[in-house]
Amino acid sequence: MPTTSYLYLAVAVFALGLFGVLVRRNVFFVLMSIELMLNAANLVFVVFAKSHNDLNGHVLAFFVMAIAASEACVGLAIVILFFKKWASTDISDAVEMKQ
Amino acid sequence: MQATMIESLLWIIPVAPLAGALIIGTLCALSPKRGAFPARPVVYVLACVGPIVSFVASCGVFLALRSSAEGVALHQTLFPWINAGGVHIAFGLEADRLVGMMLMFITFVGSLIHIYSCGYMGHDKGYARFFSYLNLFLASMLVLVMGSNLVVMFLGWEGVGLCSYLLIGFWFEDESKAIAGKKAFITNRIGDFGFVLGIFLIFKTLAAHGVVSLEFSDLARNAELLAPIATVAGLLLFLGAAGKSAQIPLYVWLPDAMAGPTPVSALIHAATMVTAGVFMVARMHFLYELAPLAGQVIAGVGIATALLAAIIGIGQNDIKKVLAYSTVSQLGYMFVGVGVGAYASGMFHVFTHAFFKACLFLCAGSVIHALHEEQDIRNMGGLLKKLPVTGWTFIVAWLAICGIPPFAGFFSKDAILASAFGAWGMYGKVLWVAGLCGAGLTAFYMSRLAFLTFFGANRTQEHMRAKIHESPISMTLPLVVLATGSALVGLLGIPHVLGGSDLFARWLEPVFGEPHGEGEPAVVEYALMAASVAVALVGMSIAYVKYIRKPYVSAEPKGFGVALLNALYVDELYRRILLGPIAAGSRVVLHGIVDVKIIDGTVNGLATLARQAGRAIRLLQTGSVRTGLYWIGAGLSVLLLVIYGGSR
Numbered sequence: 246m247p248t249t250s251y252l253y254l255a256v257a258v259f260a261l262g263l264f265g266v267l268v269r270r271n272v273f274f275v276l277m278s279i280e281l282m283l284n285a286a287n288l289v290f291v292v293f294a295k296s297h298n299d300l301n302g303h304v305l306a307f308f309v310m311a312i313a314a315s316e317a318c319v320g321l322a323i324v325i326l327f328f329k330k331w332a333s334t335d336i337s338d339a340v341e342m343k344q
Numbered sequence: 345m346q347a348t349m350i351e352s353l354l355w356i357i358p359v360a361p362l363a364g365a366l367i368i369g370t371l372c373a374l375s376p377k378r379g380a381f382p383a384r385p386v387v388y389v390l391a392c393v394g395p396i397v398s399f400v401a402s403c404g405v406f407l408a409l410r411s412s413a414e415g416v417a418l419h420q421t422l423f424p425w426i427n428a429g430g431v432h433i434a435f436g437l438e439a440d441r442l443v444g445m446m447l448m449f450i451t452f453v454g455s456l457i458h459i460y461s462c463g464y465m466g467h468d469k470g471y472a473r474f475f476s477y478l479n480l481f482l483a484s485m486l487v488l489v490m491g492s493n494l495v496v497m498f499l500g501w502e503g504v505g506l507c508s509y510l511l512i513g514f515w516f517e518d519e520s521k522a523i524a525g526k527k528a529f530i531t532n533r534i535g536d537f538g539f540v541l542g543i544f545l546i547f548k549t550l551a552a553h554g555v556v557s558l559e560f561s562d563l564a565r566n567a568e569l570l571a572p573i574a575t576v577a578g579l580l581l582f583l584g585a586a587g588k589s590a591q592i593p594l595y596v597w598l599p600d601a602m603a604g605p606t607p608v609s610a611l612i613h614a615a616t617m618v619t620a621g622v623f624m625v626a627r628m629h630f631l632y633e634l635a636p637l638a639g640q641v642i643a644g645v646g647i648a649t650a651l652l653a654a655i656i657g658i659g660q661n662d663i664k665k666v667l668a669y670s671t672v673s674q675l676g677y678m679f680v681g682v683g684v685g686a687y688a689s690g691m692f693h694v695f696t697h698a699f700f701k702a703c704l705f706l707c708a709g710s711v712i713h714a715l716h717e718e719q720d721i722r723n724m725g726g727l728l729k730k731l732p733v734t735g736w737t738f739i740v741a742w743l744a745i746c747g748i749p750p751f752a753g754f755f756s757k758d759a760i761l762a763s764a765f766g767a768w769g770m771y772g773k774v775l776w777v778a779g780l781c782g783a784g785l786t787a788f789y790m791s792r793l794a795f796l797t798f799f800g801a802n803r804t805q806e807h808m809r810a811k812i813h814e815s816p817i818s819m820t821l822p823l824v825v826l827a828t829g830s831a832l833v834g835l836l837g838i839p840h841v842l843g844g845s846d847l848f849a850r851w852l853e854p855v856f857g858e859p860h861g862e863g864e865p866a867v868v869e870y871a872l873m874a875a876s877v878a879v880a881l882v883g884m885s886i887a888y889v890k891y892i893r894k895p896y897v898s899a900e901p902k903g904f905g906v907a908l909l910n911a912l913y914v915d916e917l918y919r920r921i922l923l924g925p926i927a928a929g930s931r932v933v934l935h936g937i938v939d940v941k942i943i944d945g946t947v948n949g950l951a952t953l954a955r956q957a958g959r960a961i962r963l964l965q966t967g968s969v970r971t972g973l974y975w976i977g978a979g980l981s982v983l984l985l986v987i988y989g990g991s992r
Contacts, residue, residue, distance in 0.1 A: 263977065267974060267977060337969075340968050
């Protein structure tokens with residue numbers, strides 16, 4: 246299959262992830278959207294590794310997965326602290342400025 | 345006397361009163377509280393020492409000039425003053441025979457008036473400030489007269505204008521007096537504008553020929569170079585003289601200047617400052633000789649002023665205002681003199697006028713003092729018995745100003761009228777006739793003043809009558825000296841026709857050159873003299889009939905009298921056509937548009953701009969996470985576009 250289709254897919258997934266980060270109000274959904282973006286990037290790496298027959302791409306994909314996992318942990322820890330401060334999972338509640 | 349020794353001491357003449365002014369002024373400033381000035385006797389001595397020292401020095405100068413060769417002038421350069429590019433103007437003092445003559449009467453009359461002021465200003469709480477200003481005035485006048493170039497003269501010119509303002513508005517708590525001072529200064533400045541333009545024109549013209557100097561000696565030597573611009577420069581300089589010497593159209597400040605203390609009126613507005621204009625024209629005679637048209641204009645303005653002021657003077661009831669208009673009128677005569685080229689005659693009238701006008705003013709001051717600040721002549725009368733010294737000295741000065749021989753005014757006024765008669769054909773005759781009418785009017789209104797003040801029934805207020813007494817000797821002594829002068833100084837100028845040798849004109853001959861051949865036969869001269877005396881006697885008789893023969897009933901003026909009292913509404917005319925539109929234009933255009941809309945608008949606009957910008961930028965700070973994420977996204981996109989966008 247032509248590599249461009251996979252790239253379109255990756256772009257689409259990345260866009261969905263970006264959209265989700267910017268639009269969703271729930272912190273969990275923001276984290277999930279971030280994961281989506283990471284996975285889209287991963288897909289791009291793998292596709293190019295396959296088409297160029299370069300192992301580096303695969304290796305980098307593994308790195309990204311590992312880092313995504315640790316980042317997810319840290320992210321969830323931040324969510325816990327966020328909930329402690331704001332008593333809510335809605336990011337639009339996190340405003341200290343008086344309206 | 346060694347001329348060179350005197351030369352090195354020329355600086356004493358202006359510096360002596362200047363030092364007095366500075367010392368008294370400093371003492372005033374240092375006194376712990378406002379009222380506690382140094383003791384009166386101390387101030388009196390300090391104030392009078394300066395002028396008297398100047399007088400002694402002036403005598404020295406005069407004697408040195410007398411014993412020197414005829415055309416010699418004493419010169420002293422004090423310090424290099426202006427050095428700008430190729431222009432070097434030194435602060436120099438010069439005394440030729442004209443200046444020497446001026447110095448004599450300025451310092452003499454000045455000293456007398458300082459002594460008089462010790463008595464007159466004794467009760468005033470600001471007496472120290474008064475003497476400081478008066479000394480400063482004298483110093484400025486001496487700088488004006490002795491300046492060796494036009495710039496130093498202009499410095500003195502401005503200085504006397506400043507001191508005039510300070511002294512007219514001396515009692516500044518009274519707003520009308522302060523306004524009078526302001527009016528004098530501003531009117532003067534308008535004239536000074538012309539003066540400065542004249543100086544610039546002369547300088548430019550000479551510099552184009554390589555003569556970069558404004559020294560009078562250099563100007564006189566290179567006079568031919570000034571020929572093309574002589575008329576314009578002459579008229580511009582005359583504009584300055586018109587302001588300083590109260591000629592049409594800038595005379596309006598002088599009657600208002602009577603708001604100042606009487607010694608001020610005597611010194612500044614009779615004997616010295618107002619003669620500066622005439623002096624300037626005489627000093628620049630070499631310029632005016634090249635511009636007969638300018639001379640004709642000057643003579644015309646002079647005679648018009650003389651007549652106008654005389655007419656207004658008839659209808660005035662304030663003793664000082666009558667004298668003020670009389671001064672304006674006599675100044676007109678002086679300008680007729682220098683306008684027709686009879687510089688010596690014009691200066692002679694300056695000289696005699698200083699004596700009798702100062703005497704008249706000081707007598708008026710004595711009367712005002714005795715009547716406790718009463719100045720309306722309708723409330724005077726019969727004062728000759730109560731104030732004998734004042735009265736008799738006034739009479740001498742009155743006869744002098746009317747032109748009755750052998751008193752001083754006759755010789756000087758007659759010299760001017762004779763010169764006018766012989767000048768420029770028909771125009772000269774017209775000048776003479778007008779001058780004669782003016783002399784008649786002068787005799788009339790001065791006699792009116794004399795009769796209503798000193799003769800007739802006593803119309804003063806009842807409660808004051810018993811207390812009217814003669815003034816102290818500090819005031820009466822100067823009166824006697826000045827009256828003696830008014831009687832005798834005329835003898836210095838007895839014309840050849842009457843067998844005299846006209847010492848005055850001969851003294852000034854090295855400066856002005858031989859008098860132009862008049863060519864009037866002796867018979868004509870006698871006729872002219874007889875006409876002057878006759879006209880004066882007619883004026884005096886009419887006044888006598890009107891004010892002595894019929895008992896005087898002071899009534900409110902009606903009809904034309906009202907117009908005269910209001911000085912023919914000239915001030916109102918100026919206000920309507922000049923001051924009003926200028927003030928309105930200022931208010932509407934300069935204030936309303938330029939100041940409020942443009943300048944304030946710009947400044948306020950900048951502030952508003954800052955505020956609006958801040959308000960807009962503030963909206964970026966939402967405090968919400970999401971907005972931050974939006975901006976991260978946007979920034980990232982832009983960055984990527986920039987980096988990778990061009991690589992296609």
